[in-house]
Amino acid sequence: MGRFPIILLGATTGAALTLFITQPRAVLMGASAHAGASDTYRQLNLFGDAFERVRRDYVEKPNDGKLVESAIGGMLSGLDPHSSYMDAASFRDMQVQTRGEFGGLGIEVTMEDGLIKIVKLMKDTIEETPASKAGIVANDLISTINDEPVKDLTLSEAVDRMRGLVNTKIRLKIIRKGQDNPIDVTLVRANIRVSSVRSSIEGDDIAYIRIITFNEQTTQGLKRAISDLTSRIGAERLKGVIVDLRNNPGGLLDEAVTVSETFLSRGEIVSTRGRSAEETQRRAAHGGDLTKGKPVIVLINGGSASASEIVAGALQDHKRATVVGTRSFGKGSVQTIIPLGAGSGALRLTTARYFTPSGKSIQARGIVPDIEVLQDVPDELKERADTKGEAALRGHLKSAGDEKTGSQSYVPPDPKDDKALKTATDLLHGLKVNATGETATIDKPGVRLR
Template identity: 65%
Template sequence: MRRTPLFFLGAAAGAVLAVVVSQPGLTQFGAFAKSAATTDTYRQLNLFGDVFERIRSDYVEKPDDAKLVEAAINGMLTSLDPHSSYMDAKSFRDMQVQTRGEFGGLGIEVSMEDGLVKVVAPIDDTPAARAGIQAGDLITHLDNEAVQGLTLQQAVEKMRGPINTPIVLRISRKGAEKPIEAKLVRDLIRIRVVRWREEGADQDIGYIRLSSFTEQTAETLKRAIEDLTKKIPADKLKGFIVDLRNNPGGLLDAAVDVTDTFLDRGEIVSTRGRNSEETQRRNARGGDLTKGKPIIVLINGGSASASEIVAGALQDHKRAAVLGSRSFGKGSVQTIIPLGQNGAIRLTTARYYTPSGRSIQAKGIEPDIEMIQDMPDEQKAKAAAVGAGEPRGESSLRGHLKNDKEEEKTGSPAYVPAEAKDDKQLQMAIDLLSGKITNAAFPPSTKAGVPN
């Protein structure tokens, strides 16, 4: 079976091959045991068939056979752990869009307000920006169909589509006397997974935020570093802040490539499956594009999976100081195995380990410098109202894969203020890089670093 691990860490193509292996010296008892096990498996499959037929014939309403089978497959997978599941064809396509980081669309960031789609911001150099769509515009109709009554996801799906296809938006704009109609032609849109800016009182710190790990992340990160090093002279550049807070993960390859951007050599991550021969090690092969400048990585309870690979590797190599609160603790690799026209399954196939051999599963990355972000009382009340008051980590998920090496830990807060001035974790990172405050963990000592 060829596997390309992705996200969460998700995946790519795979194939299942049944192989019968002759085993010299197999005893009669061993052969009997194998035969008995096979017989028991077929008995259980017969049980499934009996139940399926009974539901089809006796349920109060005629059931949909395809939905019954999908539910059975999903039930089988979700009984394994919280991250194994079945994806129908549409869900599989949506996942591929997310991992590619690009799609045919209009180039607008949107939210839902009073049942209408509100434009948060048009993305530069996209059909929406060229058509003059503005932040605050309310989209009321899509191709003459009212948006009212649609979910945000349904509206987004209608705005996405094949490149070079048209769509008409009817817009309500504050101050405009009548609705505005704009005809746009869909184009290739890249999801903005990397954002960057100068930070600090003297604008001498490079701030880079990674929101997920897609096929576009590593290349966009390189552009961010290149842009920041052009804007900030080398003799003035104090260092970089890499913000991985609330980044849920993504592609394993993207996590490796992002980490490689900051390392000259050494192991980045190892993945270990059920069998020892399936162990794989991924090593740095490029070069440190930041040329050794100090780095602080920000994490919190929403930093998971691929984010934890990056933070853990840079922490183990003493290349960066990790600041914030304990990460989510998702230390498993999922492989996506396509099922032809029937979608795909997401199956947990391995655990991953940091260069020093730490398992992150149900434990997370402990920051070198702990700083808990205070959540305003109003935000606490809103979170509690929707059942999100307590921090949730991997260890709180029912049926989670157990940590085979480390003590499990609970989650930590994942709140990040909207305004940078209110962001205690960010401000502490800025003050450390600026030299306004000191901490024994920054810069990290390389004396006890992992071997290269």
């Protein structure tokens, strides 16, 4: 069982549990410790009695495995909103998400009228995907997978069947609007990378980089984007970089650290503090600033959580970036994924809190932007424009300071209406921006407005 730390909005990956470490210590326990252990064993006997009673007397014969999984799930969900039990299928899905790559066809799908509908084709930065090579297009419907009708499958089951080992074949029957006969296609699964970084040029002199999630591909994607945009714009003409972390729910802790050090030459990025020495550590920048000191603006909102907050907090505390938008979600805890054995799922367990370089915990408070920018929200969306935040979650870890709930998370679909993006571009162009009654211009990296 290995360890791979992450911090998603609801989850992250971490260390193997040393299940037997308490056994030797029991020999050295004092009387009070023995009494505590005895109480624990009595409670476990109580659980065993309840388990046997349910198995014996429930109106229908229950599934023993499901009973145990439900008991574990109840135990974890009673701790905090981010601790939970993942069955084997959920654990596999989580691993795919954090790796950011899988053997598949390169399509995004949904279920429609009992068939699988192609929502869109995924883009690979290196080569064509199997779906694009086969001529599959958006709105195509899949009726069979390897001759098995999809109407008998759930969406999750259909996705599982379409994924598989790289270089293995799969047959699909495609129904296309405007064509009378179904189309039979045979595809060869390839390694599909889920793009977590998107980039473009704002105006003609600003690098815009949006980070969607923090998976194993994120830092490399960020580095490629910086290199590509700097080359296209020209290092001398480049005014600065906008890093958009809005509605990014988080991801891998290691990626949050390496993304941060892409903009930092030195200094602490984050510290974590837990009950064990293993969970208490400091992470510092070593990689060097790839932007060569260019000004950086970080965009956040109520949907920016966890790993996103680590990056925003590190760049803000080091005065390396100006943070623009609305207060972030406020998830200041680290989870550890603890595999429970082959085919048995895993525990997602909160094991530490994290702190920004200045020693602040953002738990249930969030990152406060240097410049708050509220968007104009259409009337029909106003009820859904705010994210409740960590402090609104039942059973959340309490904060040492004032807890905050709710922050605007709406991002206009048309960039022309995006007031936070416009504020960022104005700052990088040296234009005056009002911030809580003050005006200032950004004339050096990391200028901060309060």
